[in-house]
Every structure is written in structure tokens, then in C-alpha cells.
Amino acid sequence: MSKLITQDKLLKINKILIIQYKPFGDVLLNTGYLPALRAAFPEATIDYLVQKPYTTILENNACIDNIIVMNKLKTGTLAYAADRLHLISRIRRENYDVVIDQARGPGAAEITLFSGAQYRIGWHKTKKWSWFKGHNWVYNYRELKNHNIYSARAKFGLLRPLGIQEIPHNTYIHVLSESENKVRNWLKQMGILNKSIAVFSPVTPIRKRQWDFRRFAEVADMVTEKYGFNVVLLWGPGEKKKVEHMASLMKNMPLVAPPTTFNEAAAMLKHARIYFGNNGGIHHLAVAVGTPTVTVFGPGTSPLKWVAWHMPQHTYLINSDLDEYTDGGFGVTPEMVFREFERLMESGHI
Template identity: 30%
Template sequence: MSSKKTSATAQKSINLDHIYKILVCQLRQIGDVLLTTPSVELLKKRFPEAQIHFLTEKKCLPVLENNPHISKIWVIDKKKTNNLWKELKFYRQIAWKNFDLIVDFQQLPRCRWVVLFSRSKVKLTYPPPWYNRLLYTHWQKPEPGYAARFKASILKPLGISWQGNRPKIWLKEAELDRAKNFLAGQGVTKKNLLITIDPSHRRITRRWPAGHFAQLIHQASQKWPNIKFLLLYGPGEKELALRILSQSQAEDFCILPEKMLSLREMAACIAHANLHLGNCSAPRHIAVAVNTPSLTILGATSGAWTYPSAEHEHIQLGLSCQPCNQNTCANPRCLEDLKPEVVLKALEKKLENLVP
């Protein structure tokens, strides 16, 4: 296919008068799925009569549950997709739901199977590599900036633009009440300053050292006697949280759940917090989604993941190699050389208007 023909195919107009069923594809990761919710909201606003279906992985389902803009969530359980024939039948089942529009934010193999099987007249995505172009009818180059805006900019051919929409998790009152009761049982009162801390990440280039977190907690507990830290952890991460708790020498100021909180339990606890502090991972986006101010420590990643408002900020050392967006590094100075005292000053500034 010539470049001229490719460009013409990508730019042909879309009939916006007959879009009644939409499929959005974003399989992973949890934070990325959450950052897709502004696009879902914008699609529903543009096509209020349309049903919006969402294709994702099982681990990401909790951040989409109870979302009023989504009619149906199609869930891929990777642990059970060990039979190719059954897997293809599932993708075909989705594809044959007569979607008028498919928006694929990832172009992953499982997304491409659904796109391939679908008879949708509009299959929209970001500019695909040459070997994927025949699968899609339209594509749009994303605009740089905040990650949710980056995603939403793909919707430009539909007459949609990002309007500052933040990601959202739709928590039920019962979930918020259970979180409130849990925190009260841990000794948190209205007089306390509650900070949720996410100290983990599977990538070393995005994980501030555990010892730094421990020192920060210790120093903060000396500065604010009414402070409480809720240490969050995911699968296989409790040992890290325990190590930070022990090294902090501030056990009376910390809450470490005996059992790992579910994603929605975590979100509800963050919703009750005064501030969220942590690495560049899903909980920082959850904080935005539940309207809790946040301070994120950046290593390899850029500021494009930070929601553009005074409530949500990041701190970084500012080395010439940042951001590198690499997953490995033999000497991650960007994180190791960012001392707890520096983060404490940023935290102090952030808390000026939050202390009870």
C-alpha cells in the first residue's frame, strides 16, 4: 500500500449518525485502564444513546465496575486462556455483537483478533505499523501531554477532544463506609492526618528505595505527631512493606493491613486519605480518580503521567537522563540520590493546607 493511499484511508470521514454500539479495547495495565475512563466518558457524552462495551483483562476489572458509562465489560482471564480454539471463539463472540465503532487503544494480539473478526465499519486506533494497517479503517496520531489526554486525542476523528476529564472510579457508598470503618478500627480519627503510601513497583527504575521510604516515614512522624501512614501493597509485596515498617521505627504511626486490600478497598481507603504518596504506579492514578491529592516520586517515567492540577504533583531529581522510560538500570541514581529529606520538604509544602 502506498503512503498516499494509506494516508487517504486513515483520513476518510466517519458517519457519526449511526453509532449505537461501541467497543473500547484496553487490556492492561491497571493504571492504563483507569486512564482510559475519560475517553469512555467522552464517548458516552458524544453518543449518549450508544451502548459502550469494554474489553480488558480480569485484573483490571475492579477499576471499571459500577461505571455508569459502560454497558458491558468483556473480561479476558489469562490464566484460563490456554486453549487457542476456545480463545478464538470468545473473541469472535465479542466481535459479532454488531459494533458500529471499535476503539483500540493498544493493538495487542488479543485486541487484534477481535478487530479482525468484527464487521464494524469504523475501527479506530493510533497509527499502526504496516503489518496491522489492514485491520483498521481509521487512525489518529495522539497528542502529547497528560496520559489521559494522549489517549482521548485518538478520538479526534469522532469530533471528540479532551476537556480536562480526570479518570474516575465509581465507588459505592457501602464500599466507602467499609473503608471508613476499617480505618477507624486502626485508630484513625478526624484529628489524624492520613497518608496512603505506595512503596512498591515491579520495575527498579520506578521504585524509590525501601530505606528511603522508611526514613521519610520516621522523619515525618517526628514532625507531625498526628500523622498516620497506610502502607499499601500488592501480590508478593507484603515483605517489602514489612521491611519499611521495621526500618521506619515508627510502627505506632503506620497501618499495615494483615490481608492485602483489594483494588476497590484500596481505592476507598485512598478516598478517605488527606494525601497519597508513592511511586509511579496505579495507586497514583487511583488518587486522581477519587479526588485525593497526590505526590509522586519519579524515576524513569515522565511528568506526562501527572494529572495537570495543583492537587497532583510529582518530584524528581532532574538528571539529564530523565526520563529514560527504561525498565532496567545498573545504577538508578535518579531514585537512589533523591534523598528522604528532599521529599520531606516537598511533602511539607504539600501538607501546608491539609493539616487538621
């Protein structure tokens, strides 16, 4: 691995395409390396292939020239085949010199293969039959992925063939002025603008990641009673009843946020002093806007990969003795979570 493109060839690179078309968290994690890529190729066109609604993460990003929107259609249908053929034809016409495939699935491999790019960069898969079924053969520059560091850092690995090493960075989302104004007006109406706010995002669609709502409620009460924080419950589509259930379990009534877009959620998190939640896209959003985080992990997921633990303001809890999902407690108590919060308070990170 780590085969480098020679300097004389690097100087001839004019067009670059990045592929990572979903979901919110994974697209956001790709924004960390974009400034380094732009600095290395200041005159090149850098485009990004993404599906809706994840385009919102990349809009107004100065490091990207064009966002290419990919339709989400059911595989195996005539509509899918026609749309994919149209997309590949469009990409071929762009004459990209480099394709960086961060997604590394069968669909992304197909797009990379037929892109016509001279340099096709992707992750090297090591499992049996990976050369054929894992599509290693598609990529003439492959890198082994480091799964023991935050994913945003690991993604720098695909820049190594371009002579780019990891630099100090953070992920990024441009918070729209409309989003900021909407959130500020709501916080003002609630009487908590410029006050200490703790945002909880307690819901995840993935059952094995869902920490118990009663335990979240106990942490929220501790944060309110001992430190006077105002608790705001953030929720996404289909989650309102669940956050209302958490609110009903609390002794101190929290504020349930209004419906928010992903960009508005970023604005809300910017006003928070601390974020509590499960592993997921909202956690990565909090990291991107600079809000300290305490994240609870269930079994089978690596926090080394999904927490920005290299930054001291981001911490996590996981019971490493728990091998499989048994219940929503994860062997993590509210007192343990609250102690992590207090540690961040005492160290000055909140």
C-alpha cells in the same frame, strides 16, 4: 491523521466497543474520556473488553453498558486459539459500528481486524515497518499519541475521529459501600478515622521503579514528626514483608493496612490527605479518588505521561541527569520529596 467521520455517518453509530484489557492502571486511565463519549452518543451501546481481575475498575460505571470479559490464556496453545476464536465470533455477532483500540498490541489488533466494525480506530505507529508489523493497516482511522501529557488525557486522541475533543475530566472508579465500610471500620479500630492520614504504597514489582525503602521511611518519619500525620502502608499480593521491612526502618511506627482489594484500596485512599509512592496503578487510583500525590520516578520513565501534572495537587520527582538504573536512590533524596509535600501543604492542595 485526524481524519473525521462525517456527521451523517456519526448519527448512524449505534454500537461501540473499547479495547484495553489490562493492567489496572491502564484500564483506569481509560475511564477519563467515557463521560465525553457517552455525551456524544447518549443512545448508543458502549461496551468494554477487559480481562479479569481488571473488571473491578469498570463495574458500576454508568457510561458503560456491558463489560465483555476476556480470558487470559497462554499464547500459542490450542486453548488460547479456541478461546480467541470464540471471542472474535462473539464480537462479530454484536455488529459493532466502532472499535476503539486503546491497547494497540498484536492481540488487540487481531480482535479489531476481525470485529467487522466499519470504523476501526487505533494509534498510528511511526517506527520502521509499522505499516505491516505494527498493524497500522488494520485501522482505517489512526491518531498520533501525545506522550507529553498525562495518559488519561492522551487517550482522548482516539475520540477525535468521532468529533470529540478533550474536556475537563478525571478518571473514575466506583467505590463500593462494602469497601468503604470495611475501611472505615478498620480506621476507627486504629483510632485514626477522620484524622490526617498519609498513605504510602512503597512497593512495585518493577525493579527500576522501586525507590529505596529507607528513603520512603525517612519521608514517612518527617511527615509524622513535623505535621502529625498518621502513616498507613498500603500493599498488594506478595508485598506485605516489604512494607513490614519499611516499617522496621521507621522511628515512628506506622500502621500496616489489612489485605485490600483494588476497590478497597480506593476506599483507603479516599480517607488519605496525601499519597506517596512509585509510578504505578495505585498512584493512578489515588488520582481517580481525588487524593493529592507525590510520586518518585526512576530513570527511563516519563512523568509527563504518567503523572496528572496538569492538576496542581499532583507532583513528582525525577533526576533527569540519571540515564540508567544504578541503585534505588534515583538521585532523589527524602528531603526533596518532603519539600514537595510541604509545597503542596503551603499552597493549600492538602
